[in-house]
Amino acid sequence: MRNDPQLLLNTPDIEIWPGGLLRARSNHNARLLAQASHVLRRKCDGRYLAAQLPRGLMPLITRLPEAPGIEHALSVLDAHLSQPARIPPPQGELPLHHLQHCLDHLGLDSADYAAQTGLWLIPEPAHLVLAGFDRYRRPLWLTRPAARSWQRMRDAAAASGIAMDAISGYRSHDYQLGIFERKLARGLSVSEILTVNAAPGFSEHHGGNALDISAPGEPPAEESFEHTEAFTWLQQHAGDYGFHMSYPRGNPYGIVYEPWHWCWIGIS
Incomplete structure (x- = not known):
């Protein structure tokens, strides 16, 4: 499994932050963010959507599957975690639509x-x-x-x-x-x-x-x-x-x- 603590993965709706860099907004979130390898953060309002923990993905909102762009963001995270650490991520730009x-x-x-x-x-x-x-x-x-x-x-x-x-x-x-x-x-x-x-x-x-x-x-x-x-x-x-x-x-x-x-x- 890849763990690059200094990389921000970007998608049109959601940013995928490495764990340990975002401030918690509640004690519950603080505990989860302290354990997370990555945190999914909605771009339009900064809300935390989910945390990737050693035991799996932990939703931080209700009805996470309905969040715009969540499927794409999770596919980007899965691809990143499965990539060997010695291989740099591909260069690229997000679409403008x-x-x-x-x-x-x-x-x-x-x-x-x-x-x-x-x-x-x-x-x-x-x-x-x-x-x-x-x-x-x-x-x-x-x-x-x-x-x-x-x-x-x-x-x-x-x-x-x-x-x-x-x-x-x-x-x-x-x-x-x-x-x-x-x-x-x-x-x-x-x-x-x-x-x-x-x-x-x-x-x-x-x-x-x-x-x-x-x-x-x-x-x-x-x-x-x-x-x-x-x-x-x-x-x-x-x-x-x-x-x-x-x-x-x-x-x-x-x-x-x-x-x-x-x-x-x-x-x-």
């Missing part, structure tokens, strides 16, 4: 939005690796090459006396929709939100290669980051590790200046 409900909810047409902004649809990866933890001690998920490059870049900066921390990495399409829903509840319009956040499906964070970076003591995702030593170091050295700043001033996508947002594109 699940994204449409997010855009419909916001009244957005993907083709129109792409034409207006120059942004493009970004599928979610079929799996991501643990790249450490962010400032808030949350697991930081990235693609394997982006994770390696981030760790090398952070260590190189530290060797030069520059401290950097990650604010966020991979975000699902559903997570991006949640950002919009929270801001809509505060009274912002969709058009106002789109000046700061890309529409679901169009954020570089979906692909698992983008990072929001900050420095200790610096507020997250603020323009003031450009005045830090960490930002100066990134400008000089990030390209050596395959990272570039996606949204400089005057970028053609209509996104505000984001000196904190860096994306791994590889080294040419």
Whole structure:
């Protein structure tokens, strides 16, 4: 049986987390999560659906077989557990058809939005690796090459006396929709939100290669980051590790200046 504690398996509706990384919401769940090798977590609301235990699968909701996407998620988990640990999981991306409900909810047409902004649809990866933890001690998920490059870049900066921390990495399409829903509840319009956040499906964070970076003591995702030593170091050295700043001033996508947002594109 395979047990890879640092791999997030991804499906359109459900994420399959390795055990030991998710916070329990009750004493009962805490006991189960402490024993679980994997936990199935619904993407739209973060609810835990089931835990894979040594004795078998333990449902964490009633009527688990009726949960959307559960059969597919269980087949992905079964295939992963039966794969020898020495064989890496296959690369791949999730289909985009699940994204449409997010855009419909916001009244957005993907083709129109792409034409207006120059942004493009970004599928979610079929799996991501643990790249450490962010400032808030949350697991930081990235693609394997982006994770390696981030760790090398952070260590190189530290060797030069520059401290950097990650604010966020991979975000699902559903997570991006949640950002919009929270801001809509505060009274912002969709058009106002789109000046700061890309529409679901169009954020570089979906692909698992983008990072929001900050420095200790610096507020997250603020323009003031450009005045830090960490930002100066990134400008000089990030390209050596395959990272570039996606949204400089005057970028053609209509996104505000984001000196904190860096994306791994590889080294040419």
